[in-house]
Amino acid sequence: MGSFAEYIQKQPMASVELPLVHTTEYFHLASIQASNTLTTNKCAIFEEPLLYFFYGRPAYRDSSKTAPTRDVGFYPVCLVFRAGAVSQKVRRLYPFDTAASQRGLYEPAIKPSEALASYRIPETVESARRIVSCFFETDERYLSNSPKPALQFGANDVAAGSYYRLITGGGDPACDDRCSAVEVQIAESLDIREGIVAIVLPTCFLEDNTLANTLLNVWRAMPLTYDADTGMRPLEFHGTIRYLIRQFYRQSRLL
Amino acid sequence: MTSPRRVQLFGFVNPRERRPAFLIPVFGSSTDLWIQDGKDDGLVWQFSPCSVPSEKIILEDGRNLWVGVGDPFIYAFQFFEGPVEIGTKPVIERLLAARLSEFSDLPFLLMDVLKFIKQPEALLEAIDRAKEKLALHNPQIAEQWTLLMKTTNRTKPSVLERSKASVAGSGQAALVASMVAADSALRRIEEVQHDPNLPVRHKRRLVKTEVAALIAARKTEIEDRLKIQQMRLAATAEAAERAIDIYRNQVIYEMGDEFYEFMGRLGVVLSLKDLGLLKELDERLTEFRRSLTGKKIKKEFVQAILEQVDEAFAAVREQLGKRAADLIVSEKRKDD
Numbered sequence: 001m002g003s004f005a006e007y008i009q010k011q012p013m014a015s016v017e018l019p020l021v022h023t024t025e026y027f028h029l030a031s032i033q034a035s036n037t038l039t040t041n042k043c044a045i046f047e048e049p050l051l052y053f054f055y056g057r058p059a060y061r062d063s064s065k066t067a068p069t070r071d072v073g074f075y076p077v078c079l080v081f082r083a084g085a086v087s088q089k090v091r092r093l094y095p096f097d098t099a100a101s102q103r104g105l106y107e108p109a110i111k112p113s114e115a116l117a118s119y120r121i122p123e124t125v126e127s128a129r130r131i132v133s134c135f136f137e138t139d140e141r142y143l144s145n146s147p148k149p150a151l152q153f154g155a156n157d158v159a160a161g162s163y164y165r166l167i168t169g170g171g172d173p174a175c176d177d178r179c180s181a182v183e184v185q186i187a188e189s190l191d192i193r194e195g196i197v198a199i200v201l202p203t204c205f206l207e208d209n210t211l212a213n214t215l216l217n218v219w220r221a222m223p224l225t226y227d228a229d230t231g232m233r234p235l236e237f238h239g240t241i242r243y244l245i246r247q248f249y250r251q252s253r254l255l
Numbered sequence: 256m257t258s259p260r261r262v263q264l265f266g267f268v269n270p271r272e273r274r275p276a277f278l279i280p281v282f283g284s285s286t287d288l289w290i291q292d293g294k295d296d297g298l299v300w301q302f303s304p305c306s307v308p309s310e311k312i313i314l315e316d317g318r319n320l321w322v323g324v325g326d327p328f329i330y331a332f333q334f335f336e337g338p339v340e341i342g343t344k345p346v347i348e349r350l351l352a353a354r355l356s357e358f359s360d361l362p363f364l365l366m367d368v369l370k371f372i373k374q375p376e377a378l379l380e381a382i383d384r385a386k387e388k389l390a391l392h393n394p395q396i397a398e399q400w401t402l403l404m405k406t407t408n409r410t411k412p413s414v415l416e417r418s419k420a421s422v423a424g425s426g427q428a429a430l431v432a433s434m435v436a437a438d439s440a441l442r443r444i445e446e447v448q449h450d451p452n453l454p455v456r457h458k459r460r461l462v463k464t465e466v467a468a469l470i471a472a473r474k475t476e477i478e479d480r481l482k483i484q485q486m487r488l489a490a491t492a493e494a495a496e497r498a499i500d501i502y503r504n505q506v507i508y509e510m511g512d513e514f515y516e517f518m519g520r521l522g523v524v525l526s527l528k529d530l531g532l533l534k535e536l537d538e539r540l541t542e543f544r545r546s547l548t549g550k551k552i553k554k555e556f557v558q559a560i561l562e563q564v565d566e567a568f569a570a571v572r573e574q575l576g577k578r579a580a581d582l583i584v585s586e587k588r589k590d591d
Contacts (some may be wrong), residue, residue: 026270027311046332073290073305074279075270098286136506144511146533149541204271206389216393223400226275228367234303235292243512247403255505 004159005121013129016254018056018139019197020184021082027076033214039189045102055128055182058142061097075231078200083125085195090123091187095163097178106179109162109170118159120236128182136250139254143246145177198222200241202231206252224248258301261323263287266312267331267339278331287311292326297344299326348372414440437517440469458531459580466574473513474568477506487561490554495561499544507536523582532571539567
């Protein structure tokens with residue numbers, strides 16, 4: 001029987017490489033700014049220091065917790081990187097948020113005991129592009145979490161079939177779209193200046209002259225800003241941030 | 256963790272750590288912190304957990320304030336001097352509107368305040384002042400940010416900016432054109448909304464027509480930009496398949512974004528996806544595509560399929576128009 005990784009390797013790649021997005025709490029921004037570095041944190045699941053990114057999507061993952069944190073409370077900050085800046089450092093790659101997999105949120109489609117061993121895929125960004133092409137067809141559809149309809153799998157592709165079942169609603173009702181967000185782990189700290197292209201943050205943060213100088217002059221990152229009121233409400237800011245990032249991708253001719 | 260139904264105000268967080276600023280009211284206790292969560296209707300839908308380092312919390316003492324699900328949202332603001340001002344949206348709006356001059360040197364905060372107090376007409380000037388500040392660090396990024404802000408904050412660009420956009424490429428020119436069309440539709444809808452002489456039923460019909468027409472115009476514009484019309488004219492099965500692929504993979508998502516943004520401007524957060532229409536439309540388009548695949552078929556059949564595609568879009572347009580009208584013109588707003 002073929003593994004999920006083998007199945008993915010046989011698929012064509014999406015034509016464009018999307019950026020990688022790291023989402024964090026607003027109060028980490030000062031230390032990130034001071035050091036120009038994203039630092040790893042001990043991951044409770046993989047038991048080593050890791051940094052988490054998601055391919056193309058602004059999803060949140062706190063490496064210090066085994067339970068998936070539903071949301072950043074308020075004022076999330078998303079750092080958007082050229083995939084090439086990170087690709088040489090990738091430690092592991094999964095087709096979903098691994099934290100949710102360990103909480104049973106992907107059951108009945110995928111059991112926690114199978115998730116980490118059976119769904120690890122080759123540690124290259126090309127694997128993410130193959131997942132997009134195979135299960136979503138296009139980047140737009142991947143970003144909107146709209147899988148291809150009515151995919152069929154052979155008897156040898158049980159793992160791929162289970163993943164498809166998961167992303168088309170076969171997980172726990174509490175499972176959100178992180179079940180189809182390609183997770184990229186790196187095991188070393190990252191110099192932000194090496195490849196950041198944009199940062200999502202509250203508009204009012206740009207009032208801080210030192211921060212604005214770091215973002216625009218040192219990092220040369222495009223600020224994608226949202227208003228204070230929206231940033232206070234998780235029910236609202238997810239849609240707004242996804243919209244801002246999609247607009248940025250379109251402006252950058254990635255979509 | 257179960258979201259509580261009712262919680263006591265515990266303190267505030269000032270994410271900017273400078274004054275003046277909007278503060279975030281936090282509820283519960285130091286080990287069990289919650290924030291209000293809701294949509295644009297101004298009511299608390301639920302409480303969401305949040306984690307903030309304890310040293311970042313400005314403790315509240317003296318006010319024994321409880322907030323529950325269904326209550327109006329509580330906002331907090333702190334000016335340069337004085338205590339934390341706390342109240343419902345109308346209370347904070349009034350305070351901010353009366354002291355707007357205090358934000359003249361803080362254009363980014365001013366943008367937030369102007370949106371909060373719903374004075375979008377002054378937003379353009381604030382964005383331009385913010386751009387000047389950003390340009391000191393990086394003029395090129397400042398220019399891009401301004402274009403993005405003016406697009407997403409729905410203010411009309413100047414003639415110069417429009418010409419810059421059209422030089423920048425057909426994609427951005429189309430974006431600006433759609434923005435202007437949306438501005439006009441928005442103005443007409445607001446006039447309809449506030450016309451005291453129009454009965455509710457009539458208002459709804461007019462709003463529905465405006466929204467449906469805007470969506471139709473947007474679709475035509477995207478079709479032109481993506482050269483779908485040429486594919487349709489070719490009327491071969493291959494060209495029709497390519498056209499349907501573009502509809503499935505690009506047009507419906509751009510329309511969804513456009514609709515989300517437009518409704519947001521009218522104070523309603525609702526997307527095509529929320530309504531499940533995106534999925535339905537995608538499924539129908541997939542069926543149409545399947546009916547063309549691998550067949551040698553006559554032009555008439557291809558054209559008939561493409562007409563059915565148009566009908567599917569028209570049905571969605573009508574449903575969106577109706578849904579928008581129901582939300583924008585509610586019975587409650589009859590007396591507006």
